Amino acid sequence: xxxxxxxxxxxxxxxxxxxxxxxxxxxxxxxxxxxxxxxxxxxxxxxxxxxxxxxxxxxxxxxxxxxxxxxxxxxxxxxxxxxxxxxxxxxxxxxxxxxxxxxxxxxxxxxxxxxxxxxxxxxxxxxxxxxxxxxxxxxxxxxxxxxxxxxxxxxxxxxxxxxxxxxxxxxxxxxxxxxxxxxxxxxxxxxxxxxxxxxxxxxxxxxxxxxxxxxxxxxxxxxxxxxxxxxxxxxxxxxxxxxxxxxxxxxxxxxxxxxxxxxxxxxxxxxxxxxxxxxxxxxxxxxxxxxxxxxxxxxxxxxxxxxxxxxxxxxxxxxxxxxxxxxxxxxxxxxxxxxxxxxxxxxxxxxxxxxxxxxxxxxxxxxxxxxxxxxxxxxxxxxxxxxxxxxxxxxxxxxxxxxxxxxxxxxxxxxxxxxxxxxxxxxxxxxxxxxxx
Numbered sequence: 001x002x003x004x005x006x007x008x009x010x011x012x013x014x015x016x017x018x019x020x021x022x023x024x025x026x027x028x029x030x031x032x033x034x035x036x037x038x039x040x041x042x043x044x045x046x047x048x049x050x051x052x053x054x055x056x057x058x059x060x061x062x063x064x065x066x067x068x069x070x071x072x073x074x075x076x077x078x079x080x081x082x083x084x085x086x087x088x089x090x091x092x093x094x095x096x097x098x099x100x101x102x103x104x105x106x107x108x109x110x111x112x113x114x115x116x117x118x119x120x121x122x123x124x125x126x127x128x129x130x131x132x133x134x135x136x137x138x139x140x141x142x143x144x145x146x147x148x149x150x151x152x153x154x155x156x157x158x159x160x161x162x163x164x165x166x167x168x169x170x171x172x173x174x175x176x177x178x179x180x181x182x183x184x185x186x187x188x189x190x191x192x193x194x195x196x197x198x199x200x201x202x203x204x205x206x207x208x209x210x211x212x213x214x215x216x217x218x219x220x221x222x223x224x225x226x227x228x229x230x231x232x233x234x235x236x237x238x239x240x241x242x243x244x245x246x247x248x249x250x251x252x253x254x255x256x257x258x259x260x261x262x263x264x265x266x267x268x269x270x271x272x273x274x275x276x277x278x279x280x281x282x283x284x285x286x287x288x289x290x291x292x293x294x295x296x297x298x299x300x301x302x303x304x305x306x307x308x309x310x311x312x313x314x315x316x317x318x319x320x321x322x323x324x325x326x327x328x329x330x331x332x333x334x335x336x337x338x339x340x341x342x343x344x345x346x347x348x349x350x351x352x353x354x355x356x357x358x359x360x361x362x363x364x365x366x367x368x369x370x371x372x373x374x375x376x377x378x379x380x381x382x383x384x385x386x387x388x389x390x391x392x393x394x395x396x397x398x399x400x401x402x403x404x405x406x407x408x409x410x411x412x413x414x415x416x417x418x419x420x421x422x423x424x425x426x427x428x429x430x431x432x433x434x435x436x437x
Contacts, residue, residue: 001025001396004080006104007032008095009070011039011087011191013183014109014136016046017384018084022058025392030062031079033070039087039191040066071095075102082395085109086136088193089201093118096133097125106133107391110209112408114201116416126405134391134400135408138383139210140217143376144318144330145307147359149218150352151316152309156344157332159313161219161285168433169279169288171219173211174306178297179243179274180251183381190251192258195243197273199260204238204276204422205415207291212278212411215287218309224406225282227413234279234286236418239427240264240271241293277430278418290432301326303380308436314341317367317436328377332361332368333436342368 086109274293307318334341358373
């Protein structure tokens, strides 16, 4: 079956990344409904670059419907049955509910909510009788995350999740991103509205979406999670990254700050609330997640991810160190019987060799480093079409994993409520346990 994708107001480059590669279930026709402007122009330019590249070019044919009432035109014309949403986040959940209730399946970028005002729309759209609707959780396709999840499930290596008596988190996840960065070998241009937290959303509910998703996906696979009974928020914090006017101009290619953010500007510097901490418990497991945004990437660096999961037999660690060129590493840190753990890791990697050939383990003092062939190291940009492909698998099969809807509701409810808590807390990060290296 061929699916035709409809795009509504593509305001974020993530909308274009869904089309980075072709797919046998996907028509080459793309129908875009937009109110026009620079966001649309950038989307069309990126799609054109995929068609014109030397290696494995795509054959997308874009049909642009530009003008007012884009949503109504999309629904009325119904050129296809699947809508991709990646743009302004403050209206995301209302759009999902409207399209969803009109019978469209939806693949939508995160975050779905920017405040808890969107939660009624979330609960309505996630009704089990609605069409397939999924969020774009790209980090599930990063190989170190995949293997960390598999190791959590390997009881002879990881044991059980360890909950220390001192109340320290059993899971620590931190993600560091950069406002000025290179994507598809070009400087990323962010629209001015991206820096308006009333539209884009704050950091505590944006990138944190991925971190919460990974925690629940790794610890409780294929398991429904209910916010009312399984979640307890302990604390939430938000604080700003300072964006000077000259950097804002460089990132947005505009002359200055828009009027909508001037309340957060002092001395020609925007105080952008893109950082956030959340401490919470899920099914009794204490978790600490942190999302950070720096202004620019350090020389030789990039976005980084840190993940420490404590087990009764071993701890599992994902790290990126400057001395190793910020390469993403996965390590097993035995707590008991190191020789037994080493043998168990070797045996487990051998069992996985059909799916992941070439995995190996190297002993480094008190740690075991999982050696991962470069063939399995895919980029963030590649992960978008991988999510899309899984979406089509569910759509074509006419099924959805039963836990998806409850987990989506829980994830975004947790983020919205943590933001509410952060609004009355100090503008500073929470204390984080010393990182393992």
